[in-house]
Amino acid sequence: MNGFMAVFKRELKGYFATPVAYVFLVIFLLVAGYLPFKDGFFELRQADLRLFFYNMPFILVVMVSAVAMRLWAEERKNGSIELLLTLPITIRQAVLGKFFAAWTFLAIALVLTFPLPVTVAYLGDPDAGQLVVGYLGCFLMAGSFLAIGMFFSALTKNQVISLILSGVACGILIFAGHPSSLNYVSSTISPAAASVFETLSFQNHFDSMMRGVVEVKDVVYFGILIAAWVVACGLILEERKAS
Amino acid sequence: MIDVQQLRRSFGPVVAVDGISFTADKGDVLGFLGPNGAGKSTAMKMLACFLTPDGGTAKICGHDILIDPVGVRQCLGYLAENAPAYNEMTVAGFLNFVCDARQIKGAKRRAALDKIVPMCSIESVYHQTIETLSKGYRRRVGLAQALIHDPQVLILDEPTDGLDPNQKHEVRQLINEMAKDKCIIISTHILEEVEQVCNRTVIIARGKILTDSTPKQLTDEHGCSLNEVFRKITTTKK
Numbered sequence: 176m177n178g179f180m181a182v183f184k185r186e187l188k189g190y191f192a193t194p195v196a197y198v199f200l201v202i203f204l205l206v207a208g209y210l211p212f213k214d215g216f217f218e219l220r221q222a223d224l225r226l227f228f229y230n231m232p233f234i235l236v237v238m239v240s241a242v243a244m245r246l247w248a249e250e251r252k253n254g255s256i257e258l259l260l261t262l263p264i265t266i267r268q269a270v271l272g273k274f275f276a277a278w279t280f281l282a283i284a285l286v287l288t289f290p291l292p293v294t295v296a297y298l299g300d301p302d303a304g305q306l307v308v309g310y311l312g313c314f315l316m317a318g319s320f321l322a323i324g325m326f327f328s329a330l331t332k333n334q335v336i337s338l339i340l341s342g343v344a345c346g347i348l349i350f351a352g353h354p355s356s357l358n359y360v361s362s363t364i365s366p367a368a369a370s371v372f373e374t375l376s377f378q379n380h381f382d383s384m385m386r387g388v389v390e391v392k393d394v395v396y397f398g399i400l401i402a403a404w405v406v407a408c409g410l411i412l413e414e415r416k417a418s
Numbered sequence: 419m420i421d422v423q424q425l426r427r428s429f430g431p432v433v434a435v436d437g438i439s440f441t442a443d444k445g446d447v448l449g450f451l452g453p454n455g456a457g458k459s460t461a462m463k464m465l466a467c468f469l470t471p472d473g474g475t476a477k478i479c480g481h482d483i484l485i486d487p488v489g490v491r492q493c494l495g496y497l498a499e500n501a502p503a504y505n506e507m508t509v510a511g512f513l514n515f516v517c518d519a520r521q522i523k524g525a526k527r528r529a530a531l532d533k534i535v536p537m538c539s540i541e542s543v544y545h546q547t548i549e550t551l552s553k554g555y556r557r558r559v560g561l562a563q564a565l566i567h568d569p570q571v572l573i574l575d576e577p578t579d580g581l582d583p584n585q586k587h588e589v590r591q592l593i594n595e596m597a598k599d600k601c602i603i604i605s606t607h608i609l610e611e612v613e614q615v616c617n618r619t620v621i622i623a624r625g626k627i628l629t630d631s632t633p634k635q636l637t638d639e640h641g642c643s644l645n646e647v648f649r650k651i652t653t654t655k656k
Contacts, residue, residue: 181518185504193506245645258563261466261498262519404504417469 178264182272183272183279185325193388195245201282209229222299223340227291228309228385232377235317236345239329243324244338246273246410251332260416270409281317303386312384315397316377320345323403329411332335345377352376419571419601420465424474427460427501434460436625437474442618444570447597449616449633450605453652457625458605459499462575465603478571492520497567499576501560505549509540509559512548513566520567530566537592538562553580561589565596570600578611589603590615607643619644623652 191194211226211260219226250256259269260370324341331337350356351372363371380393427435430592435457442448451459463469465476467487475482481489503512513534517527525530528597538558546561561577577593580585584605586608593602593615606612612619621628628635628651633644640647 178519181515184518185507185515189504189506192511228434253505254498254500257468257498258461258502258504260497261468261494261517262493263488263521264519267490345583356532368555417463 178262178268179272179275179406182259182264182269183276186273186276187279190276196280198343199238199242200284200287203234204287206234207288210234213371222295222301224306224309225290225385226294227288228313231313232316232381235313235320236290236342236349236357238284238323239317239320240338240341240345242281243321243341244328244334246277246325247329248334248409252334256416266409268279270325270405270412274321274405274408275327277321278318281321282314285317299320302387308387308389309385311389312381312393314382315384315394316403319348319377319397319400319404322401322408323348326404326408326411329408341409348375348377350376350378352378411413420476420478420603422461422465422474422476425461425464425471425476426473427457427464427469427508433625435464436472438622438625438627440627440630442601444602445598445617447583447593447604447616448601448618448620449609450603450610450620450622451609451648452605452622456623456652459575459621461622462496462573462603463498464604465490465573466494466498468498469492488609492567493570493573495564495567495573497557497560497564497572497577501557502510503556503559503563506547506647508547509544509551509562512559513562516532516563517634522567529566534562537565537630538589552590554582557581558589559584562591571599572596572600574602574604576605576607578606578608586611589601602639611646613644621648621651628652 205356207227207230209317210230211224214226214230247256260266262371292301292306294304296413320341326335327344328334328341330340356371357373360372380396383390384393419439423439424437425435425439426433426437428639438457440448445482445546445644448464452458452564460469464471465478465483467483467490470484473642475484475626477483478490481493482491484625487555504515507515510605514529516528517523517530522530538561540558540562542554543555545560551559557577558582561574564572564574578589590611596602597615604616616633618630619636631639636647637644640650642650
């Protein structure tokens with residue numbers, strides 16, 4: 176797995192070699208820190224991070240798509256994919272290396288929101304388990320968006336197209352589980368269809384983790400989602416790496 | 419060391435490489451000539467296992483490109499057209515990444531870098547980012563990347579394209595120095611280059627090999643310069 180480590184190291188360093196990482200971190204932390212207070216963090220008088228987690232899916236759709244869009248599109252555009260894939264590295268190692276490097280970067284971004292849990296712990300007596308599970312949910316969701324974004328990045332040379340496609344795909348997966356969409360589906364198609372939508376959507380699985388409940392089915396949902404999109408990305412690259 | 423058998427590849431309706439076969443051994447510097455779009459780059463990409471052939475196969479150092487692409491890449495140095503690299507990295511960072519990927523570690527890495535950096539004359543830009551380099555330096559960094567593991571087989575796609583006359587001369591010298599214990603394939607449009615560095619010429623057009631000979635034999639046979647031979651062969655045999 177040395178090819179994996181080489182790619183992983185290069186990618187992760189790459190974020191901090193360019194302004195990408197810093198711009199991303201600053202904006203992410205600003206938005207993620209501001210929204211809970213805007214939504215009434217103090218007025219709620221509850222020692223938890225529900226408001227912080229509540230906004231996470233929307234922030235992550237935009238931010239993760241932005242991180243993921245360059246993963247392969249850039250590589251294709253400037254031709255370095257030909258260099259990468261003629262080194263003794265398999266496509267699987269390259270895909271996993273890039274994916275885990277980006278996921279690690281997103282984990283760093285999430286860890287840097289630590290002032291919020293610290294604030295909550297200072298002001299009250301939060302349930303530590305709930306916070307940890309909430310963060311785990313954010314991490315898994317970021318990974319899922321990343322896998323989707325990476326897939327679309329492998330489809331095209333154009334980063335803008337990749338950003339829009341992955342933003343829309345992730346958006347659909349979130350909004351499919353929102354009450355308004357579910358009501359619409361159950362009234363126009365059938366209630367059974369609505370429950371299918373609900374289980375396929377991110378929202379439902381993330382909601383329970385946000386409340387501090389870890390269920391095997393939620394973790395498996397994210398796991399399968401990530402694995403499937405990453406495998407699909409590998410297949411797409413194998414098929415059209417040179418085009 | 420290189421054994422190509424009936425390699426074919428088409429892109430949609432266009433047949434880029436149409437069943438080429440040749441072999442090359444240690445000590446060979448094989449010049450791959452042909453008009454634009456003849457299939458030179460496609461053939462080289464297939465040998466470097468970047469493109470998969472539609473038919474046929476090739477063996478490099480005993481590794482089959484279809485069965486063991488990673489084995490092929492391990493014993494192969496490949497410089498793609500335009501010398502792609504990671505623009506935001508420094509030359510040092512880039513070469514270290516290539517060492518990582520090729521699993522050249524510790525003292526071996528230091529030795530490899532100490533040898534390759536002066537050899538490609540990139541000491542002066544060693545700590546610069548690649549995007550700030552001129553075309554000539556970029557290409558030399560690409561060459562350094564291809565040579566760092568001292569491969570037995572080298573495939574260079576237009577290695578002197580865009581270099582100034584002095585740099586061209588240097589690269590040719592470099593190739594001549596390495597020629598005796600490696601097997602090298604270079605593609606080029608510059609026919610003087612072929613006369614200077616190659617001991618074999620393969621002329622290819624529309625995906626087919628037209629001649630496989632030596633530069634000397636070609637000029638003797640046709641009684642004219644290599645330029646004219648090239649024109650004769652690639653324009654008459656339609």
